[in-house]
Amino acid sequence: MKHPKGFTPAIYLLIATSMLALSALGYKSFQIASQKTNLSPTITPSPTIYLSSTPIIFSTLPPPTTITPSTGIIRVSLTNQNQPLTDTTLTLHIRNEIIQEEKIYNNTNSLWEIRDVNPGKYKVTIPFIYTNYYSPERNCQGCRNQEDKSENQVCGFVFSLQAGDNVKISCSLRKATQLNLPNSAQPDTLPPRTYIFYPQPNGTxxxxxxxxxCAYENPPTDNGASTEGIQTFYKFDDRDWQSGIGYLCADSLPNGPHTISFYSKDKAGNVESTTTFPFTVDIPGN
Structure with a gap:
């Protein structure tokens, strides 16, 4: 029997069956496509990294401490033709020109090393007897604003010293030829002679x-004879007589005008005439 539109029921059944088959085929293709997609390599996710909110502190050593010196060093060497001069009658004088103080150091090994010297202006000298030594050769390494104060009977410098300075002073003296009396010479009948170089007459x-x-004297001479056993006697103003060699000192002497009197006596008993001259004391804080 025909449908009013012209198709039989069998035809309708065939069309419905075909549509169901096509639907099933499309679903199968979708599954296969999905399976192919799942064949891609598996990517393992990276582990989660958690950052701490606490800052990392790296330990460092402190910088080395630099110690700045506050004092200086003064080194003085004394030689005779490049050999140590061990004459114990020679002394080193270091005077602080700012505070007017002086220290005297004996000669033990012809080399002095004075440490912890405060900054300031200094006068460093080595007095000597012109009849025993001559022609001082000198040098002052590391001296600031140096002034050569060497004369015919002193070797030395005036200079400024700053913290950290290392001053090296060298004095080279040559021994003078001594006058030797012949064996036939007459006995010593002449008195010695004394010379005070500080202060000068009418000096300060x-x-x-x-x-x-103190006043300073060069050790007395005795006209070519041996100076061993010579004594110097001195007094300030009308005080008592004292004896000494090199440094003629008073424990105290007020600022103002004074006089010094002195003479020497040798081992043969010859006595020098007394010399007296005026001078002034003007020491700050005295």
Whole structure:
């Protein structure tokens, strides 16, 4: 029997069956496509990294401490033709020109090393007897604003010293030829001679030496004879006579005008005439 539109029921059944088959085929293709997609390599996710909110502190050593020196060093060497000069009658004088103080150091090994010297202006000298030594050759390494104070009977410099300075002073003296008397010479009948070089007549003493007021003398000469056993006698003003060699000192002497009297006596008993001259003491704080 025909449908009013012209198709039989069998035809309708065939069309419905075909549509169901096509639907099933499309679903199968979708599954296969999905399976192919799942064949891609599996990617393992990276582990989660958690950052701490606490800052990382790296330990470091502190920078080395630099110690700045506050004092200086003064080194002085004494030689005779490049050999140590061990004459114990020679002494080193270091005077602080600012505070007017002086220290005296004995000669033990011809080399002095004075440490912890405060900054300031200094006068460093080595007095000597012109009849024993001559022609001082000198050098002052590391000296600031140096002034050569060497004369015919002293070797030395005036200079400024700053913290950290290392001053090296060298004095080279040559021994003078001594006059030897022949064996047939007459016995010593001449008196010795004494020379005070500080202060000069009518001069001024402006500083203390080891806490005392002192005049300086060159060791007395004795006309070519041996100077062994010579004694110098001296007094300030009308005080008592004293004896000494090199440093003629008073424990105290007030600022103002004074006189010094002196003479020497040799081992043969010859006595020098007394010499007296005026001078002034003007020491700050005295």
């Amino acid at each position: 003493i402006t500083y203390k030496t080891d806490g005392k007021v």
